[in-house]
Amino acid sequence: MSTTPSVTDKFSLDGKVALVTGGSRGLGREMVLAFAAAGADVIITSRKAEACADVAREVEALGRKALPVSCHVGKWQEVDALIDKAYEVFGKVDILVNNAGMSPVAPSSAETSEELFDKVIGVNFKGPFHLSSVIGERMAAGDGGSIINISSSGALFPQPRFGPYAGAKAALNALTEVFAREYGPNVRVNTISAGPFLTDISKAWAPEKRETARSAIGRPGNPEEIITAALYLASPASSYTTSSLIRVDGGLY
Secondary structure, X not given: OOOOOOHHHHOOOOOOEEEEEOOOOHHHHHHHHHHHHOOOEEEEEEOOHHHHHHHHHHHHHOOOOEEEEEOOOOOHHHHHHHHHHHXXXXXXXXXXXEOOOOOOOOOOOOOOOHHHHHHHHHXXXXXXXHHHHHHHHHHHHOOOEEEEEEEEHHHHOOOXXXXXXXXXXXXXXXXXXXXXXXXXXXXXXXXXXXXXXXXXXXXXXXXXXXXXXXXXXXOOEOHHHHHHHHXXXXXXXXXXXXXXXXXXXOOEO
């Protein structure tokens, strides 16, 4: 009989623990539930404790353990408390997804306040840096793991008035390469560059933006369309993939 793992086995997350920031809604929630369905226990964190608890109940309904934790990832003291709680409850983190993000737009670059600038950089870059550096070091010293940075097409196709956001996501892309080399070979670090998705934020878009996109596929993505890329990077299926950026954006141009 062949000893080659089946395709299903390669995508299995049995026995793994995943931590997903911004995991209470949108793409984060989709990834949380997908990881649980693949066999992982999940730590769900966002700023809203009640929303995290709601998703935790969904994970438990799938037969997996869940830990909801309220955390503002732009504040290192809260990040440290999150890490401590995760390791206290599960003893490890095998998969870290830096998904939390924010993209408010100022009237103009000149009118961007220092408070807004710091908030955008804090959530999109400062938090992922600290989470990845602490957890990545522990992964490297232990059994390894996978870190997935959820970036944005805004870093590849920057637009006016989005300077802080585009810059933070571009920095996150660079951070992927830094940590892939720093914590390799047994920690893999990759980026998913997400395009427009029909999450809660899309409710503020103009109607035509919800139906069409300047892309090869020609439409925004449905939230569940992030799942396969995330499962690939989280699982043994991507054992030879690191320091990579995978565009899940419908072929934007």
